[in-house]
Amino acid sequence: MRGYDKHAYEPFAVTVDLAVLTVRAGALHVLLVERGQEPYAGRWALPGGFVQPAESAETAARRELAEETGLADVSGLHLEQLRTYSEPERDPRMRVVSVAFTALLPDPPEPHGGGDAAQARWVPYDGARPLAFDHDRILADAHERVGARLEHTGLATAFCPPEFTLGELQQVYEAVWGTPLDRPNFRRKVLATPGFVAPVAGAARLTGGRGKPAALYRPGGAAVLHPPLLRPSREGRPA
């Protein structure tokens, strides 16, 4: 648009990478694919691929997710752009600029490999590394971003099925933040935040087989939380 020198049109490849997260059995998991080709053949990586000429990065992200992991038309898929990684040496073969996304899923179906992915699998977050390319860093950035989003938005409901209990919602916070929370206080904060959750009239469900049946809630539709639900203080770092 500006700066029409002769290097301007040097070809760039533009790709997307997805950090797809879910909470399974109280633990944070990430969706990985095993690479079928060099470089990094046989290594695990985030799903992703090339953006095609007529599609936006967001569209490409959904398409690649479907192609490589079989997760197509997943209900409740929440996609959000993370940032763009553009260091010249991040891909050993050529100049690749990658737009990274985070995606959140409730109650995840089993994925299956496809396209260039030899296989696809849910992997516990803590056992995911090391990954191919600079995906360790992308994954860490995604985790940090999602943790922060939970404080200020109703995003946690994107990890939950359409109707969920407050206990399940709390598990999401605990899994992402890696901290136990006080149940009574958590419950009060959530209910005191307008638009965070909406009760499902009369409905109840047993959670672990035992215990009192819990009331069910739906996402309340609020984009931002007032007041925010702040995580317990990671103490001030020294100056």
Place this chain on the structure above:
Amino acid sequence: MRGYDKHAYEPFAVTVDLAVLTVRAGALHVLLVERGQEPYAGRWALPGGFVQPAESAETAARRELAEETGLADVSGLHLEQLRTYSEPERDPRMRVVSVAFTALLPDPPEPHGGGDAAQARWVPYDGARPLAFDHDRILADAHERVGARLEHTGLATAFCPPEFTLGELQQVYEAVWGTPLDRPNFRRKVLATPGFVAPVAGAARLTGGRGKPAALYRPGGAAVLHPPLLRPSREGRPA
């Protein structure tokens, strides 16, 4: 990396766009350039340009800023990636994926046009629109992002000279948020946040010519604020 079909290498142009903000005389300003070429010739736009083959987007952003506005090696320039805009139709000529940045400056020097920019100028934020391309949206996203960053990081000091008074710091918050703040409470919050600011021993400066000389502070080096400095409640939106 995955998906080696023949459309994969279709050429994309990758550009950067910069939303450079500053606070002048208590009001938020943005750095704009007048376009010298079609499309949108004569219209105002955010500075920016093509990423070159051997540089990262961050490097390109600094280079373009220097070329188009003469702001080179500005002390205290804070650059931060905003997001990437990739809609296929955002540039009428060709497929352009643009990585947008926010940049903050204290006490800004006068810019001068250069490269493809006919001229460059600081423009009050409220009078900046309409801009070329999708730059209205990028500018709005940048404003929103900076407003949020002020709550949780020491970013506001990036708008201030190396040594500043608490009154100047407060003006930054008020200009970006568009809200007046209570001075005594603002002062206490800032001083109660470890690592936000550090006093300059014994130093003082007159602010508006009149009034008591104010103590001087330097950035305290803390990346994140504990506790955060939340903006006055934009009230809960209806569900």
Place this chain on the structure above:
DNA sequence: TCAAAAGTGTTGTATGTACACCCATGG
């Protein structure tokens, strides 16, 4: 009747807000 999970109540402390008030300087 016990364990497990949901849900309610209470209390001390911290925090935020809205002010009133004093201090130092230039005109």
Place this chain on the structure above:
DNA sequence: CCATGGGTGTACATACAACACTTTTGA
């Protein structure tokens, strides 16, 4: 001596953390 901006004190309301307690279910 007044206007202007810096700086301190205080009182009220609210919010939050911690923990005791009750309720309802399956085994």
